[in-house]
Amino acid sequence: MAKKxxxxxxxxxxxxxxxAAKNVVxxxxxxxxxxxxxxxxxxxxxxxxxxxxxxxxDVKDTENFRYAEETKLAWEEGxxxxxxTEEQRKVTEADLIIFQFPMYWSTVPAIMxxxxxxxxxxxxxxxxxKMYSNGMFKGKKVMLSFTTGxxxxxxxxxxxxxxxxxxxxxxxxxxxxxxxxxxxxPQIFWAPSLISSxxxxxxxxxxxxxxxxxxxxxxxxxxxxxxxxxxxxxxxxEVREKHAAKKVGLAVGIHLGMxxxxxxxxxxxx
Amino acid sequence: MAKKxxxxxxxxxxxxxxxAAKNVVxxxxxxxxxxxxxxxxxxxxxxxxxxxxxxxxDVKDTENFRYAEETKLAWEEGxxxxxxTEEQRKVTEADLIIFQFPMYWSTVPAIMxxxxxxxxxxxxxxxxxKMYSNGMFKGKKVMLSFTTGxxxxxxxxxxxxxxxxxxxxxxxxxxxxxxxxxxxxPQIFWAPSLISSxxxxxxxxxxxxxxxxxxxxxxxxxxxxxxxxxxxxxxxxEVREKHAAKKVGLAVGIHLGMxxxxxxxxxxxx
Numbered sequence: 001m002a003k004k005x006x007x008x009x010x011x012x013x014x015x016x017x018x019x020a021a022k023n024v025v026x027x028x029x030x031x032x033x034x035x036x037x038x039x040x041x042x043x044x045x046x047x048x049x050x051x052x053x054x055x056x057x058d059v060k061d062t063e064n065f066r067y068a069e070e071t072k073l074a075w076e077e078g079x080x081x082x083x084x085t086e087e088q089r090k091v092t093e094a095d096l097i098i099f100q101f102p103m104y105w106s107t108v109p110a111i112m113x114x115x116x117x118x119x120x121x122x123x124x125x126x127x128x129x130k131m132y133s134n135g136m137f138k139g140k141k142v143m144l145s146f147t148t149g150x151x152x153x154x155x156x157x158x159x160x161x162x163x164x165x166x167x168x169x170x171x172x173x174x175x176x177x178x179x180x181x182x183x184x185x186p187q188i189f190w191a192p193s194l195i196s197s198x199x200x201x202x203x204x205x206x207x208x209x210x211x212x213x214x215x216x217x218x219x220x221x222x223x224x225x226x227x228x229x230x231x232x233x234x235x236x237x238e239v240r241e242k243h244a245a246k247k248v249g250l251a252v253g254i255h256l257g258m259x260x261x262x263x264x265x266x267x268x269x270x
Numbered sequence: 271m272a273k274k275x276x277x278x279x280x281x282x283x284x285x286x287x288x289x290a291a292k293n294v295v296x297x298x299x300x301x302x303x304x305x306x307x308x309x310x311x312x313x314x315x316x317x318x319x320x321x322x323x324x325x326x327x328d329v330k331d332t333e334n335f336r337y338a339e340e341t342k343l344a345w346e347e348g349x350x351x352x353x354x355t356e357e358q359r360k361v362t363e364a365d366l367i368i369f370q371f372p373m374y375w376s377t378v379p380a381i382m383x384x385x386x387x388x389x390x391x392x393x394x395x396x397x398x399x400k401m402y403s404n405g406m407f408k409g410k411k412v413m414l415s416f417t418t419g420x421x422x423x424x425x426x427x428x429x430x431x432x433x434x435x436x437x438x439x440x441x442x443x444x445x446x447x448x449x450x451x452x453x454x455x456p457q458i459f460w461a462p463s464l465i466s467s468x469x470x471x472x473x474x475x476x477x478x479x480x481x482x483x484x485x486x487x488x489x490x491x492x493x494x495x496x497x498x499x500x501x502x503x504x505x506x507x508e509v510r511e512k513h514a515a516k517k518v519g520l521a522v523g524i525h526l527g528m529x530x531x532x533x534x535x536x537x538x539x540x
Contacts, residue, residue, distance in 0.1 A: 012321060015334040041319075048318035049311075049381040050374070051282060064285040066463075068419075106444030107377060110318040110384035117380045132430070149338070153502055158510070160402070160495075160503035162523015167440045173432060174376030193336075225430075232423055233430035240428070253432015257529050 003215060005029050005036045006094040010101040010112045012042050017147055017192040017200060022100045024204055025145075028211040037090055041111045047083060048114025054081045072122040080121070087119040096141040096215065097181075103146050106167050116175055125179045133224040135180015141219065142176050143184035144168070145207075152190045157260075164188070165265040169252040172265055173222060182219035185268050218268040223251050273485060275299050275306045276364040280371040280382045282312050287417055287462040287470060292370045294474055295415075298481040307360055311381045317353060318384025324351045342392040350391070357389040366411045366485065367451075373416050376437050386445055395449045403494040405450015411489065412446050413454035414438070415477075422460045427530075434458070435535040439522040442535055443492060452489035455538050488538040493521050 007025055011018035026036045039046070050067050052059050055074040059065060074080045080088070091097065101108050108116070120126070130136050148155070155164040168186065176183045187207060192200050227239045227250075235254065249255030252265060264270050277295055281288035296306045309316070320337050322329050325344040329335060344350045350358070361367065371378050378386070390396070400406050418425070425434040438456065446453045457477060462470050497509045497520075505524065519525030522535060534540050 012337065013333075013335040016336075042321065046319075048384060049316075050379060051312065063283075065283040066286075067282065104320070104387050105383075105390070106440035107383070109320060110380050110387045111320070113375070113377070113383045114318060114380035116375050120375070151502075153504060156504075157519070157523070157525050157527055158505050159524070160493075160498045162439065162443060162521065163525060166436055166523045166525075167444065169432065170376035170437045170440060174437065223430075228430045232421075234423060234426075235428045249427070251432065253427070253436045254429070255427050255433060255436075255530060257427055257532070259527050259529055260525060262527070 003029075003034045003095040004093050005034045006090045006097045007036065007038045008041065008097060008099050008112065008115055009038055010041045010099075010109050016102075017189065018100055018102055020204055021145060021147075021187075021189065021207060024208050025098060025100070025211060028208055029214075032212075032215075034215075037094075039087060039090065039115075041115060044083075046111055046115065047118070048111050050114070050117045054084055054118060055079055056081060068122045071118075075121055075123045084118050084121070087115065088121075088124055091119065091125075091137070091140075094140060096143075098143050098145055100145045101147075103148050106161075107171060108146075120175070120179060130180070131178055131225070132180065132222070133226070135178065138180035138182070140181055141184055141215070142181035143186060143214075144171065144176075145187040145189075147189040147192050149193065150191055151194065152188075163260065165252050165260060165263065168265040172220065173251070173253060177222045183222070184214065184217050184219055185266055188266070220268050221251075221264065221270065223254050273299075273304045273365040274363050275304045276360045276367045277306065277308045278311065278367060278369050278382065278385055279308055280311045280369075280379050286372075287459065288370055288372055290474055291415060291417075291457075291459065291477060294478050295368060295370070295481060298478055299484075302482075302485075304485075307364075309357060309360065309385070311385060314353075316381055316385065317388070318381050320384070320387045324354055324388060325349055326351055338392045341388075345391055345393045354388050354391070357385065358391075358394055361389065361395075361407070361410075364410060366413075368413050368415055370415045371417075373418050376431075377441060378416075390445070390449060400450070401448055401495070402450065402492070403496070405448065408450035408452070410451055411454055411485070412451035413456060413484075414441065414446075415457040415459075417459040417462050419463065420461055421464065422458075433530065435522050435530060435533065438535040442490065443521070443523060447492045453492070454484065454487050454489055455536055458536070490538050491521075491534065491540065493524055 007022055009022045029036050052065055055070055056079045059070050101112050125136055153159050154161045157163045172183050189203055229236055248261040249258040252260050277292055279292045299306050322335055325340055326349045329340050371382050395406055423429050424431045427433045442453050459473055499506055518531040519528040522530050
């Protein structure tokens with residue numbers, strides 16, 4: 001059956017490596033019976049900041065404006081601004097979402113952070129009952145695909161930028177898995193601006209090859225919701241005991257004072 | 271001598287707890303012979319997205335626009351947009367910068383990420399020679415002060431959101447320490463929306479008390495630049511050997527396959 005793919009893309013220039021990486025997705029997945037839609041954030045002049053203007057008409061509490069509560073109400077009443085509603089439609093229809101961006105300051109550029117802040121609203125993307133393995137989007141796949149400004153060796157447990165698994169945890173666990181998404185291993189293009197054009201071509205070819213089987217890939221492993229008690233969201237004693245004999249923690253954040261599980265944020269099946 | 275303090279503040283409402291936390295800083299530090307300046311990002315309608323409009327006049331390469339390189343040139347030639355130049359002036363003058371915000375999706379709201387992306391430009395905030403303990407701003411102090419939507423117990427090595435030290439690492443090491451800042455322990459207001467108004471008052475009182483001695487606080491510990499070789503930025507073998515007998519890694523990211531040093535991102539002197 002035809003799959004729907006959404007690319008949320010954040011680069012200012014169509015001549016960039018990020019643009020090329022995005023174009024490869026469109027090209028490859030379109031031939032695999034997928035419908036590919038692109039949200040080109042800079043071209044759309046996508047609004048990044050979360051403000052009262054995201055709600056059409058009056059807000060509930062003008063004195064004490066609270067973004068999460070106001071956008072939840074607006075979503076229920078169909079009063080979110082047209083640009084948010086349109087992105088939410090794309091998310092609802094998508095089977096797979098790929099975020100394509102240059103890493104800025106260890107995370108996504110502000111324009112993409114604005115997409116997370118404004119599109120993944122309370123009610124639509126999560127609620128007190130719907131999160132993590134019980135999240136709204138548990139039937140959907142998602143992945144980060146990004147370029148870095150430094151070499152892979154710097155983003156290790158021994159390198160000056162530190163383990164890339166740590167840097168990816170807030171993004172992949174705190175945003176994507178929180179909303180229930182099955183998170184595919186990230187596609188990391190290490191420092192394309194520091195290598196030769198031959199090497200860049202090889203990077204894109206490897207991406208093209210990976211895309212052939214992307215929809216069949218196993219997602220990264222995260223700790224399921226039912227490992228935690230429902231009241232305080234602490235790991236259940238029986239889960240902790242069962243894990244005690246292991247040599248590494250459960251996850252990067254849920255490490256139990258043990259060494260981090262190696263590569264858990266960059267490879268599936270670990 | 272009078273110190274200059276800059277508060278970079280991101281909340282939409284003057285009735286919010288974040289506004290109250292910001293107001294306490296202005297009040298307390300103004301009485302301590304400090305000059306306090308506030309960048310109220312939403313009130314300023316601060317532009318979050320990094321675009322070619324951040325450069326006045328022509329860019330160097332319109333075909334293949336690269337933000338870091340273009341803003342470096344523009345900074346050298348005094349051609350950065352007026353709003354960026356004004357924020358850079360505030361940074362240059364400040365002895366202490368406090369970022370006050372509600373945590374959105376495990377990090378700063380997009381409007382504040384936009385401040386990092388656009389104000390901390392190449393040349394002005396960092397360069398290949400000037401980073402980490404040799405960074406541009408090594409004479410300045412900085413700190414994060416933020417509210418969360420969940421209780422502290424959830425942000426632990428045993429809680430569903432994972433160790434807060436992991437979540438703070440990309441922000442505090444990857445942005446603030448990268449620019450050389452001495453990073454003071456963060457002020458974390460845990461879930462003010464879930465507690466009583468009495469408890470909120472007590473939180474603000476504790477903040478007021480901390481502020482009395484803030485400028486004399488010891489900063490968080492990070493791994494100095496000279497622990498790494500200059501070519502590949504890998505930890506020097508002698509540093510690694512010296513550390514091998516310890517029970518925990520050097521830092522959250524630079525963990526050497528060992529357990530993370532507890533509380534290194536939330537307390538000084540660990």
